[in-house]
Amino acid sequence: MGVPAADFLLVLLWGTLAGMDLVSVPQMLISRPIVAGTVAGWLLGDLEGGARIGVLLELFALDVLPVGASRYPDYGPAAVGAAALVAGQPWDRLLAPAAALGLGMAIVGGWTLLWLRHANARSLQERTAALAAGEAGAFRALQYAGLFRDGVRSLLLTAVALLLALAARHLPFAAQPGFILAGRIAIAAGLAAAVGGALRNAGRDVRLRWLGIGAAVGMLWLLAT
């Protein structure tokens, strides 16, 4: 039920990159759960399992706009931990516990972003004089310290998510068909989040009409296949 140490380190590194991608660097979408979770599953030898939990968490993430100073969940490390719980096991029975782990860690991740922003501000206050003098060294020091802090934050967040996932892998989710029902409840919650987010984003303008057209096409496509 465990994960080999080399794989653990690999997904730990991946989760750290995904965590840093959300705000600090490089903001290239690898923090999206569809990417972070699926790649983590692939690294752990279960692409399908990673995709299943990654897409489910993505439905929740689609409801969130990571706008400026607002607090938003950090789904990257969370998706990596959730994928580690599902990997190599029947995804339909592990979907609900993995989603609970992922959502819980995403919320915790959002809180750690607040800590990071305050720590960056404290660091800035300590260098007020150097900044007022326009010392380039002060900019660099603040920038590197901020990146380092976010790296540590993302590393710790991923490590906690992975350790919780490893612990949860010892629970008998896979053996119980009842957890398939729990998984479907998780899917319902994810669909609610995605639809709610899409409607809010659409507002009342032309985009709402295109959302409706898309939904009709999607349903027809589904019925036809």
Place this chain on the structure above:
Amino acid sequence: MTGRWRALWRLFAVQGAWNYERMLGIGMGYAAEPMLEDLKSADPARHAEAAVRSAEFFNSHPYLAGLALGAVVRAEYDGLPGAQILRLRTALCSPLGALGDRFFWAGLVPACVGLALVFLTAGFIGPALAGLLILYNGIRVGTAVWGLATGLRSGSKVGAAIGRSWLPRAAEAIGPVAGLTMGIAIPLVAGWYLRGAGVQIAGVLGLAALGVWLSWRFGNVATSPRFGLVTIVVGLLLAWGLH
């Protein structure tokens, strides 16, 4: 002016020291540093003032920060008064924030993710992810390069340059595309998970409808992660009870 490419590289980490006091300010100062190098030998006093100004409070969408960075650096080389440069920075914050949020966060991200979901649910997991990353980052990197070049070319007239550019039109056009792709993707994702679920599909859709109503009615409290977490924990307890 040298250091343009180093500045562009540094813009990818413009939020590296994000904080509530100066927001993107430190990242902007860090990114401006290579481009202000030439000013150091030409006019050291002006360079010192420009360096201080470059790290003042600034907030915008991170992908569009290059427009402001280029404009401000150009204004420094043009010798505009410091107060005017600070006003330029401040004036660019809201439009670049609103435009970027509308184009990238509310438009391009759901459009690309929706497209990726369509391919992924059809069984093309690897190509879906590769396509998502290439398409999105192609536009993201292209925008960063264009933004810095446009800012440097336009200087204090960057507002007019943005208004004439492709960006406002793209922000307008991407909304319907995002709506369409998300509309197609959501039923396909539901089908991908629920194939063979039989009568339980009705229950899933009913619960999803309840969730949409709750988030519509009590969105501030019943945020999607909270609603999801509570619902899933109840589901897990139910499953545990059945076991």
